[in-house]
Amino acid sequence: xxxxxxxxxxxxxxxxxxxxxxxxxxxxxxxxxxxxxxxxxxxxxxxxxxxxxxxxxxxxxxxxxxxxxxxxxxxxxxxxxxxxxxxxxxxxxxxxxxxxxxxxxxxxxxxxxxxxxxxxxxxx
Amino acid sequence: xxxxxxxxxxxxxxxxxxxxxxxxxxxxxxxxxxxxxxxxxxxxxxxxxxxxxxxxxxxxxxxxxxxxxxxxxxxxxxxxxxxxxxxxxxxxxxxxxxxxxxxxxxxxxxxxxxxxxxxxxxxxxxxxxxxxxxxxxxxxxxxxxxxxxxxxxxxxxxxxxxxxxxxxxxxxxxxxxxxxxxxxxxxxxxxxxxxxxxxxxxxxxxxxxxxxxxxxxxxxxxxxxxxxxxxxxxxxxxxxxxxxxxxxxxxxxxxxxxxxxxxxxxxxxxxxxxxxxxxxxxxxxxxxxxxxx
Amino acid sequence: xxxxxxxxxxxxxxxxxxxxxxxxxxxxxxxxxxxxxxxxxxxxxxxxxxxxxxxxxxxxxxxxxxxxxxxxxxxxxxxxxxxxxxxxxxxxxxxxxxxxxxxxxxxxxxxxxxxxxxxxxxxxxxxxxxxxxxxxxxxxxxxxxxxx
Numbered sequence: 001x002x003x004x005x006x007x008x009x010x011x012x013x014x015x016x017x018x019x020x021x022x023x024x025x026x027x028x029x030x031x032x033x034x035x036x037x038x039x040x041x042x043x044x045x046x047x048x049x050x051x052x053x054x055x056x057x058x059x060x061x062x063x064x065x066x067x068x069x070x071x072x073x074x075x076x077x078x079x080x081x082x083x084x085x086x087x088x089x090x091x092x093x094x095x096x097x098x099x100x101x102x103x104x105x106x107x108x109x110x111x112x113x114x115x116x117x118x119x120x121x122x123x124x
Numbered sequence: 125x126x127x128x129x130x131x132x133x134x135x136x137x138x139x140x141x142x143x144x145x146x147x148x149x150x151x152x153x154x155x156x157x158x159x160x161x162x163x164x165x166x167x168x169x170x171x172x173x174x175x176x177x178x179x180x181x182x183x184x185x186x187x188x189x190x191x192x193x194x195x196x197x198x199x200x201x202x203x204x205x206x207x208x209x210x211x212x213x214x215x216x217x218x219x220x221x222x223x224x225x226x227x228x229x230x231x232x233x234x235x236x237x238x239x240x241x242x243x244x245x246x247x248x249x250x251x252x253x254x255x256x257x258x259x260x261x262x263x264x265x266x267x268x269x270x271x272x273x274x275x276x277x278x279x280x281x282x283x284x285x286x287x288x289x290x291x292x293x294x295x296x297x298x299x300x301x302x303x304x305x306x307x308x309x310x311x312x313x314x315x316x317x318x319x320x321x322x323x324x325x326x327x328x329x330x331x332x333x334x335x336x337x338x339x340x341x342x343x344x345x346x347x348x349x350x351x352x353x354x355x356x357x358x359x360x361x362x363x364x365x366x367x368x369x370x371x372x373x374x375x376x377x378x379x380x381x382x383x384x385x386x387x388x389x390x391x392x393x394x395x396x397x398x399x400x401x402x403x404x405x406x407x408x409x410x411x412x413x414x415x416x417x
Numbered sequence: 418x419x420x421x422x423x424x425x426x427x428x429x430x431x432x433x434x435x436x437x438x439x440x441x442x443x444x445x446x447x448x449x450x451x452x453x454x455x456x457x458x459x460x461x462x463x464x465x466x467x468x469x470x471x472x473x474x475x476x477x478x479x480x481x482x483x484x485x486x487x488x489x490x491x492x493x494x495x496x497x498x499x500x501x502x503x504x505x506x507x508x509x510x511x512x513x514x515x516x517x518x519x520x521x522x523x524x525x526x527x528x529x530x531x532x533x534x535x536x537x538x539x540x541x542x543x544x545x546x547x548x549x550x551x552x553x554x555x556x557x558x559x560x561x562x563x564x565x
Contacts (some may be wrong), residue, residue: 019433019436019437020433021429021430021432021433022429022432022465022468023429052436052440052454052457053436053454053457053458053461054458055458055461055462055465055523056462056520056523057461057465079364081362081363082328083321083324083325083327083328083359083363083451084321084450084451084453084454085454086324086359086360086362086363087320087321087324087355087359087451087454087455088451088454088455088458088527089359089362090355090358090359090362091355091455091526091527092458092523092526092527093509093523093526094523096362101361101362101363101364102364103327103328103331103333103363103364103365104331104364107331107333107364111364317451321449321451
């Protein structure tokens with residue numbers, strides 16, 4: 001199952017709906033790289049609320065997405081990491097650098113606005 | 125106040141000769157003052173209810189005595205049962221034990237039986253019939269009071285257990301988007317894990333952006349626990365929340381340095397007050413960088 | 418009580434199945450949600466090693482019912498090329514040129530025990546275990562229900 005990618009203004013939102021195979025992760029990586037270029041997006045939000053395992057391959061793929069996007073001037077925020085997944089990632093000692101992380105979609109978009117020099121709705 | 129009313133059967137006392145019963149009740153009411161005093165004396169002699177003053181004992185005894193006689197008269201223990209629960213709730217918190225309550229009820233049974241015996245000893249036939257009427261009723265009443273007490277006690281224990289569970293993982297929301305985790309007592313590996321999980325769930329449920337972990341109440345820390353703390357901070361960050369550690373004593377700080385724990389990604393502030401101020405500052409504006417070291 | 422489960426690992430679809438089976442068995446054994454996630458993540462890593470290096474193998478999940486603790490044993494077997502230096506493979510960063518360096522050391526950090534047997538040209542077997550202490554109350558209840 002491929003991951004739907006929505007364009008919302010300057011940002012792309014990829015919402016992962018279920019457990020992904022490695023090839024689906026790679027497809028997401030390539031799709032995002034294409035769209036960031038096509039749409040000249042300034043930010044990507046990847047929602048992993050429904051993801052129950054983030055292992056080294058997924059983490060590395062996400063890092064690649066973020067690094068590639070960064071080269072094209074876009075920040076990437078990972079949102080919706082579940083408590084148990086967060087514990088597993090930390091215990092595994094996985095790094096997500098240079099991704100940003102935020103609690104949920106709303107926070108993710110707010111984080112993008114701040115880091116890409118935009119302004120929050122509440123004027124911060 | 126919620127009572128498990130259905131668990132004690134609403135017992136009707138056995139049918140007895142109504143004339144004899146009236147006579148029995150009449151007799152107990154006439155002798156109320158004397159029998160109450162005798163009961164209190166026996167309670168004091170047996171050193172029961174040591175936590176209560178004589179005045180308190182006399183007041184409770186009077187109420188129980190009257191309810192007791194009413195129960196004999198009406199054949200219904202419901203009023204007595206309600207009173208017993210209410211009484212139990214009051215005295216359990218003061219440390220009255222089950223054996224004391226049972227002892228008191230049995231003493232009343234004895235006091236009354238002895239008095240009946242003395243009163244009717246000239247007429248063994250009537251005495252026998254009076255005792256036949258009295259004994260099962262008295263036993264029923266004793267059971268009712270005892271069971272009410274035990275049930276009340278169990279309820280209090282359940283309440284306290286729930287309170288203890290809550291206290292052992294006390295994640296507090298101070299204001300919107302800010303939670304405090306005060307850690308008190310011995311922090312072992314298992315408890316550290318529990319606290320981490322609880323904290324992460326709270327971050328999610330309260331949409332917290334800053335967590336203040338206060339370890340003022342932690343006496344000592346070892347490598348395993350220190351690493352747990354570091355992991356907790358990292359996991360919070362993955363969920364979009366910044367963590368601030370407060371209350372690091374100089375001993376613990378020294379231990380952490382000696383152990384070589386990587387504290388570079390931990391934000392520490394001397395005391396809880398300072399931590400809260402820092403938290404407020406962070407809530408004003410912030411960007412969270414994953415793996416920001 | 419659940420018996421062992423065998424999951425053939427041929428393609429990356431099978432990894433998803435193996436993770437789900439591991440999670441289900443962990444839940445069955447009373448592991449916390451977090452522990453179940455640790456197990457599923459470790460399974461994901463060693464299953465990927467099979468897919469990438471051996472192309473064909475299996476993962477066997479077995480429950481262990483002790484009196485004082487329950488365990489979940491994961492055995493991953495393949496007839497692939499084998500690992501020349503197991504010691505080195507357990508270090509962070511091994512084989513990072515092909516991007517697979519984190520697998521074994523990471524899985525070891527997630528599990529309580531991890532053991533690798535490998536022979537070059539014959540294949541690799543990874544055995545991992547996760548334990549859960551059972552509390553007194555749980556054991557009492559079980560005794561009561563056993564003796565009915």
